Amino acid sequence: MPNLKLPPRRSDCPLNASLEIFGDRWTLLVVRDLMFGGRCSYRDFLKADEKIATNILAERLHRLEASGIVEKHRDVEDGRKINYRLTEKGIDLAPVLVEMIVWAARHEDTAAPPAVIHDMTVNRDTFIAGLRDRWKSGR
Amino acid sequence: MPNLKLPPRRSDCPLNASLEIFGDRWTLLVVRDLMFGGRCSYRDFLKADEKIATNILAERLHRLEASGIVEKHRDVEDGRKINYRLTEKGIDLAPVLVEMIVWAARHEDTAAPPAVIHDMTVNRDTFIAGLRDRWKSGR
DNA sequence: CCGGATCCGTTTCGATACTG
């Protein structure tokens, strides 16, 4: 139980490490595509509604790889193709994304289907476990 | 329970609304200061370790106010002083910040005290309720 | 002192065109 007489100080709650990695407009969108969209190639990411520029995408993929959040793999069936895949560190971002999506659905005008949001909130832990299962089985 | 046969599609999980508001390096640091640090004035925010520039801080405070995440108030005791305070929409960001802090503590090198992180994870809901209580009583 | 606003040199971003 949090001690209300000695609440956490700012210095006890370092956000900088997270923000240095994904404190920008694009990085988490790529993670979302991998986590929810079943999209895993450069071309797939470009198809997102938000229309990321090619150079920005390439740079963000490099940074995500350097941070150990995504891994690059040659497609098993088509050796020319490159697939990106979340690492364990990457799938661990699921709670962050879920909370951001839920917050926006509550306070902003988003196109999130109420059923999905309901599932994310009421069955939050199961929902996240499901994402992780799907990630694990998708290998 | 999430349906693994029909997982949420990317388009069902809009992150853009959130990222448009706080998808940058500075905005959430101000929110953190208000939420965890007991810091609520312009001068307080400047004192943070991350050394935000004065013009950047002023612009972010305006944006946060325009988004309905913070409110401006004259200090009751010292009429010259201005205090910022989270709105309900602002305190609702607590789960997002907590997940970001927990993720970074797990995967990056941060200075977060293990006791606080343990509390954030094991007693997550109580921890967030405590933050909200403190916010409510601090009015 | 406090809460900014303004100016300015530097860095980063991002749209488009182009390439192996």
Place this chain on the structure above:
DNA sequence: CAGTATCGAAACGGATCCGG
């Protein structure tokens, strides 16, 4: 398909100034 190269626009940072 998966990126680079280019180049103008925007953001950043640091310093300074200013009204209350």
